[in-house]
Amino acid sequence: MQIDFTGRRVLVTGSTAGIGFAAARGFLAAGAAVVINGRSEASVGAALARLGGPNASLAGFAGDLGTEAGCARLTAEHPGFDVVINNIGVYGPQDFFDVPDSEWERYFQTNVMSGVRLARAYAPRMVDQGWGRIVFVSSESAINIPTDMIHYGFTKTSQLAISRGLAKRLAGTGVTVNAVLPGPxxxxxxxxxxxxxxxxxxxxxxxxxxxxxxxxxxxxxxxxxATVDEVANMILYVSSEQASATTGAALRVDGGVVDSIV
Known part of the structure; x- marks a missing residue:
């Protein structure tokens, strides 16, 4: 199997480190034109340098996509993508009784609404061209809600609902929507x-x-x-031409943590 993204424009949010960075690196190696994202100019600049520096196939966008303003600025600067990887997210252990409303809202805006806004902005053009890929990077915590991160788990479950529902909404258009669920x-x-x-x-x-x-x-x-590259491999596959019959799926890269045969 030869996965090739030549001619495809790819957005990977939250991609200055970790799984997002590994995915961006993989897309670049497969021929895509990639836009990476981080919250600060410093983090984006450092990631661009690690990837070889800005060029015709690589650009960066510094901005907080957990805000409506940040998403609006991104879509104004980059009006179209063939592949959108919704990877931006925040996490951290905190007891349920110590999490204030403001933290619930921050997690929801960053982990959930960022993907909602970007899918809403970019999917119509994908539909018009008859091809596109939208991937939500969720977590096994969407299924195994961690007792010390209930606020995080709920956002990851929300991503599964959105990805499945949006896949059904875009049925027959050539645009697939899936979720990838990393484990540790x-x-x-x-x-x-x-x-x-x-x-x-x-x-x-x-x-x-x-x-x-x-x-x-x-x-x-x-x-x-798992390594970040092992997770990125699934993201690249489900974004590829070869995964054209996979949509509305929750694809686990959890090392078998979720004890289920389906």
């Missing part, structure tokens, strides 16, 4: 969270991640954290 993934952000524990135990961050999976995701079949 050793991104830069997760590595930073684990560094302290790894140092105290005198083990590598990778081993600390494996220990975390064993302790907190004991149903994992993989028995380790």
């Amino acid at each position: 993934t050793l991104s830069e952000g997760v590595a930073e969270l684990l560094e302290g524990d790894a140092g105290r135990k005198g083990v590598s961050v990778e081993q600390a991640a494996t220990d975390f999976v064993a302790a907190h995701r004991s149903s994992s079949i993989l028995r380790r954290a």
Whole structure:
């Protein structure tokens, strides 16, 4: 199978690090013209440098897509994409009784409404051209709601509802809409969270991640954290021409954490 995005314009939100960065790198390698996104000029500039610098196939957009204004500015500067990867998100453990309304709203606007706004803006042109891909990067937490991140889990479940409903709304248009559900993934952000524990135990961050999976995701079949590239591979596939018969799906890259055969 040869996945080729030559001639396709791709947006990956939240792509200055982690899964988003790995996906952007993969799209570039497959011939796409890619726009990456981060909240600050500094983070976008650093990511562009890591990817080879701005050129005809690579550009950056600095802005908070968790706001209506940020999304409006993006769509004004970049009116059309063939592939939209809704990856921007915030997460963090916090007890249900300590989460104020403002945090629920921040999580909802960033994790959910960013994707809603961008899909609403970019899907019509995809429909007009008879081809397009919209992918929501959800999480296994959409199914296994974590007790210490209920506010996060609810946003990830919301993404599944939106992706499935939008796929049905766009039935027969040539535009597919899917969700990808990573499990524990050793991104830069997760590595930073684990560094302290790894140092105290005198083990590598990778081993600390494996220990975390064993302790907190004991149903994992993989028995380790996934790499960002392993998750990005699924994002690239479901965005490709080869995945033309896959739509309305929730595709798990969770290492078997969700104990289900469907």
